[in-house]
Each structure stands twice: as structure tokens, then as C-alpha cells.
Amino acid sequence: MSIDIKALTPSSFPALAEHFKRHCAERAFWPVDKLGWQRWFCAHDTVSGNVVGHVDLKSDPLIAGLHWCHLGIGIETAYRGQGLGERLMDCAIGFVEAHPALACIELRVFSDNAPAIALHHKKGFTEVGILKDRFRLQGQSIDDIVMVRRLIGV
Numbered sequence: 001m002s003i004d005i006k007a008l009t010p011s012s013f014p015a016l017a018e019h020f021k022r023h024c025a026e027r028a029f030w031p032v033d034k035l036g037w038q039r040w041f042c043a044h045d046t047v048s049g050n051v052v053g054h055v056d057l058k059s060d061p062l063i064a065g066l067h068w069c070h071l072g073i074g075i076e077t078a079y080r081g082q083g084l085g086e087r088l089m090d091c092a093i094g095f096v097e098a099h100p101a102l103a104c105i106e107l108r109v110f111s112d113n114a115p116a117i118a119l120h121h122k123k124g125f126t127e128v129g130i131l132k133d134r135f136r137l138q139g140q141s142i143d144d145i146v147m148v149r150r151l152i153g154v
Contacts (some may be wrong), residue, residue, distance in 0.1 A: 032099045033066060035059055041091040043075070043084050052079045055088040057095060057105070067103040069096060073116075085116070089123050097151060104150050110135065111143035125149045 008016065030037040036059055043053035053075035060068045071092055075084050096102045107125065109116050125147040134144035 032059070032069075032101055035061070035063060035066070039092075039095055041088060041095075043079070043088060045079075052076045053084050053088055055092045057092055067101060069102055069105055071105050071107040073107075081115070085119050086123070089119065093123060093149070102151070104148055106146065106148050108144050108146055111145050117145065117147075120147050123149065 006012070038056060038058040040054055040056045042051045044050070045052045053073075055071065055073045058070045058072070060066060060070065073085060073088055073092075075088070093105070096105055105125070107120065108131075109120060111117075111130070126149070127145055128148050129146040131144040131146065133141045135142040
């Protein structure tokens with residue numbers, strides 16, 4: 001096997017997309033009691049057919065943490081502020097609530113992302129910690145807020 005390591009460039013995007021297809025297919029439908037499971041829910045623009053947002057759930061990396069999952073969400077700028085984040089979060093929360101083995105959802109959010117923080121609070125997440133100076137973007141220090149939602153009855 002001969003492998004080269006190269007920086008990502010725009011011309012690499014199609015190959016990266018194909019890699020993600022294969023990689024996600026490997027873990028996309030594993031049961032939630034297996035390390036490495038993940039689920040993705042995508043928002044599709046019905047006019048263009050493009051995926052314009054997503055929410056992903058991934059298992060904790062440790063067997064002892066399989067009752068937790070990690071949530072990530074991303075929405076393209078042009079589609080923000082239209083309730084799409086809430087719809088995606090509802091899909092993810094519904095999935096977790098349907099799986100009794102899962103007790104908690106953890107996420108992280110930039111401290112300067114007030115709309116996302118408000119949405120997470122609205123969806124029952126509470127702040128449990130702050131990672132100070134976690135990111136530096138364009139010379140600005142940004143904290144990362146850790147938020148958790150414990151499922152009802154757990």
C-alpha cells in the first residue's frame with residue numbers, strides 16, 4: 001500500500017466527499033451499545049437538493065461512557081435563523097430518547113454564539129463547564145462552553 005499525505009485543497013473536495021461516504025457507511029448504523037456508533041441527520045434544500053445543515057450524534061470513545069453521546073451541529077450561513085437548528089436538534093433528541101441505553105447528550109459551543117447557546121438552553125441543555133481560550137480565530141480568543149442534557153427519568 002502506498003499512501004501520500006497532502007493538504008486539503010478545493011480540488012480534493014470530491015475525493016474527500018467519497019471518503020466520508022465510505023467512512024460514515026462503516027459506522028452509521030452500528031447499534032448504540034457499540035463503540036464508534038454514530039448517526040447523522042441532514043437538512044436538504046428541496047429546491048437545490050443540497051445538504052445545507054446537519055446534526056450528528058457520536059458515541060463516547062470509552063466503553064464506560066457509552067451511556068453518553070456527543071452532538072455536533074452545523075448550518076450554512078444562508079439558512080440560519082429560520083428554525084432549522086431547532087428541527088435538527090429535535091431529530092437528534094428524539095433519536096436519543098428512543099434509545100434507553102443513552103442517558104446524556106453532550107455538546108460544545110463557541111461562547112460568542114449566542115443564538116446557538118439560546119437554542120441549546122431551550123432544548124434542555126445546561127452549561128457544565130467552560131474551556132477557556134479553547135480557540136483562537138483571527139487573533140481573538142474564544143471559550144468553548146460544554147453543555148449537557150440529561151434525559152428525563154435518568
